[in-house]
Amino acid sequence: MTDETEADMTGITPRRRPKPDIEEIGGRKLQPSTLMMGHGYDPMLSEGSLKPPIFATSTFVFPNAAAGKRHFEGVTGIRPGGSEGLVYSRFNGPNQEILEDRLGVWEEAEEALAFSSGMSAIATLFLAHTNPGDTIIHSGPLYAATETLIGRVMGKFGANWLDFPAAASQDEMEAVMRKAADGRVALIYLESPANPTNVLVDIEAVVAARDAVFGKNEGPPIAIDNTFLGPLWQKPLRHGADIVVYSLTKYAGGHSDLVAGGVLGSKKMLDPIRAMRNIIGTICDPNTAWMLSRSLETLELRMTRAGENAAKVCEYLRNHPKVEKVGYLGFLKDDAQADIYRRHCTGAGSTFSLYLKGGEKEAFAFLDALKIAKLAVSLGGTETLASAPAAMTHISVPEERKKALAITPNLVRISIGVEDADDLLADFEAALDAI
Ligand SMILES: *Cc1c(COP(=O)(O)O)cnc(C)c1O
Numbered sequence: 001m002t003d004e005t006e007a008d009m010t011g012i013t014p015r016r017r018p019k020p021d022i023e024e025i026g027g028r029k030l031q032p033s034t035l036m037m038g039h040g041y042d043p044m045l046s047e048g049s050l051k052p053p054i055f056a057t058s059t060f061v062f063p064n065a066a067a068g069k070r071h072f073e074g075v076t077g078i079r080p081g082g083s084e085g086l087v088y089s090r091f092n093g094p095n096q097e098i099l100e101d102r103l104g105v106w107e108e109a110e111e112a113l114a115f116s117s118g119m120s121a122i123a124t125l126f127l128a129h130t131n132p133g134d135t136i137i138h139s140g141p142l143y144a145a146t147e148t149l150i151g152r153v154m155g156k157f158g159a160n161w162l163d164f165p166a167a168a169s170q171d172e173m174e175a176v177m178r179k180a181a182d183g184r185v186a187l188i189y190l191e192s193p194a195n196p197t198n199v200l201v202d203i204e205a206v207v208a209a210r211d212a213v214f215g216k217n218e219g220p221p222i223a224i225d226n227t228f229l230g231p232l233w234q235k236p237l238r239h240g241a242d243i244v245v246y247s248l249t250k251y252a253g254g255h256s257d258l259v260a261g262g263v264l265g266s267k268k269m270l271d272p273i274r275a276m277r278n279i280i281g282t283i284c285d286p287n288t289a290w291m292l293s294r295s296l297e298t299l300e301l302r303m304t305r306a307g308e309n310a311a312k313v314c315e316y317l318r319n320h321p322k323v324e325k326v327g328y329l330g331f332l333k334d335d336a337q338a339d340i341y342r343r344h345c346t347g348a349g350s351t352f353s354l355y356l357k358g359g360e361k362e363a364f365a366f367l368d369a370l371k372i373a374k375l376a377v378s379l380g381g382t383e384t385l386a387s388a389p390a391a392m393t394h395i396s397v398p399e400e401r402k403k404a405l406a407i408t409p410n411l412v413r414i415s416i417g418v419e420d421a422d423d424l425l426a427d428f429e430a431a432l433d434a435i
Contacts, residue, residue, distance in 0.1 A: 018042030040101030106231030118247025121261030132158030207240035233347035250380030327353030369434035379415030
């Protein structure tokens with residue numbers, strides 16, 4: 001075993017460093033699905049263990065007192081550039097660092113941060129970027145907890161909000177942004193596709209609208225929740241978004257056995273979010289980070305299979321006499337939405353809306369008859385899930401808004417998993433017969 005001990009630039013922090021990652025071979029840039037197996041981890045720093053051990057520790061030993069001081073100067077921001085090593089597990093740990101390195105690979109993000117849930121990632125982002133009196137401009141609808149966070153929680157601290165519909169044109173976005181342009185706008189926050197309407201937001205139009213209203217390089221950052229299509233089928237940083245947010249609980253975790261979140265972007269955008277995370281401790285734990293590194297090894301396989309399954313299931317459902325409509329990104333009729341899809345997306349995902357003919361009675365009969373698909377909320381797991389938003393996730397949404405968002409009693413939300421496609425078709429056929 002070679003000795004990788006080396007002194008850092010200051011000479012006071014001898015730290016065993018991992019071998020540099022191999023990111024290309026013979027001029028060929030390696031793909032994320034390849035890099036997930038080893039990126040960011042050097043087995044020789046862990047007794048040769050092929051897989052990263054789970055580092056269950058709350059704190060890290062400094063080689064000497066001067067190194068400890070230098071670490072804290074970095075963590076607290078007294079010295080710019082951040083921490084150069086591990087200090088205390090509320091800030092970071094080896095498993096979380098491996099996860100963050102690998103998360104960033106998928107969207108070619110400069111940096112990534114791991115969180116204890118999607119909501120703690122979003123809350124930390126808002127806390128880091130918002131001051132009292134600021135306005136948060138967002139697309140609507142958003143994930144219900146995110147809307148509550150913006151309206152009720154951030155509102156308590158003096159932040160205001162304005163929204164535009166997810167399908168808004170650039171002109172409509174500009175009109176909303178102008179209303180807030182007198183004061184400070186903290187953030188433009190998007191979710192695409194919107195939940196549960198599946199409406200896509202035109203990220204490039206948001207960028208153009210922001211630059212037109214606030215001036216190029218003068219406007220607020222654009223953040224986007226990419227949980228439904230990322231990281232495989234939509235890469236918003238390429239289209240001008242500054243910050244990408246994930247509930248890693250969904251496709252990234254992919255086995256419905258953990259809760260976690262992520263934020264991706266440039267170091268400049270993420271530095272304040274990291275500093276806020278250091279203060280409030282919204283990082284995920286080492287075990288969850290380890291599970292996620294394992295999940296990322298099969299991310300492309302899982303998402304590809306789920307996407308193929310969903311295409312087959314939706315094709316079957318759209319032609320069934322008991323089905324009113326299938327809200328699936330593969331079947332976009334609206335020209336503007338189809339145009340956004342062509343520019344922003346490389347796949348239609350595996351989460352969609354099924355409108356049955358009838359009402360709650362028919363939806364419940366269908367849900368109760370499913371045998372393979374499980375009756376549960378959430379999405380992006382290996383198993384197919386189905387639920388009734390009007391009676392479950394969105395039960396407390398006022399009737400008017402439910403109508404506006406087409407959250408009707410006959411709506412069933414489905415997330416397709418990686419089962420055998422023909423078995424799924426048999427399950428849906430039998431459940432439709434049972435109505
Ligand atoms: C699930 C979800 C969240 C919240 O994530 P948690 O991991 O449950 O905290 C946020 N946004 C979207 C789009 C989601 O689906």
